Amino acid sequence: MDIDAIKQRIMEGNYEFSIHAQQERLEDDLDITEIETAIMGGEVIENYPDDPRGESCLVLGYVGPIPVHLVMGWAYGQSNGEKTLRIITVYIPQAPKWEDPRRRGGKTS
Structure with a gap:
């Protein structure tokens, strides 16, 4: 996925939160403007x-000094097939x- 296409959808307001992302952002006390x-x-x-569920990506951004993934x-419209950006999950x-x-941790035992 291309970050410029993602940013364009955000500027247009052409995006949505999954229920899971909405719950996660609330648990981390992140508001929509911060996201x-x-x-x-x-x-x-x-x-x-x-990804079997469809093309996706992981974006790293910051809310002040706090990193956010x-x-x-x-998500494709059922009637017209238009693409909407879906925020699947949000976490620190x-x-x-x-x-x-930027780097995944090692495996834990």
Whole structure:
């Protein structure tokens, strides 16, 4: 997925949150403006072109000094086939899964 296409959808308001992403952002006390700001200043750090649920990616953005990960994919309109950006999940990367915001952590026993 292309970060410029993602940012364009955010600017147009052509995006939606999954129920899971909505729950996760509320648990991390992130409001929609903060999410939009993180995406607009963000970058794709992982692409998942062959995900069985459809093409998606992991974006790293920041809310102030706090790193935020956003998994995003495309949702297609049932009647017209138009693409809408779907925010699948939102979370703050933490050990042990993440060594830092860009590197996955080692396996735990």
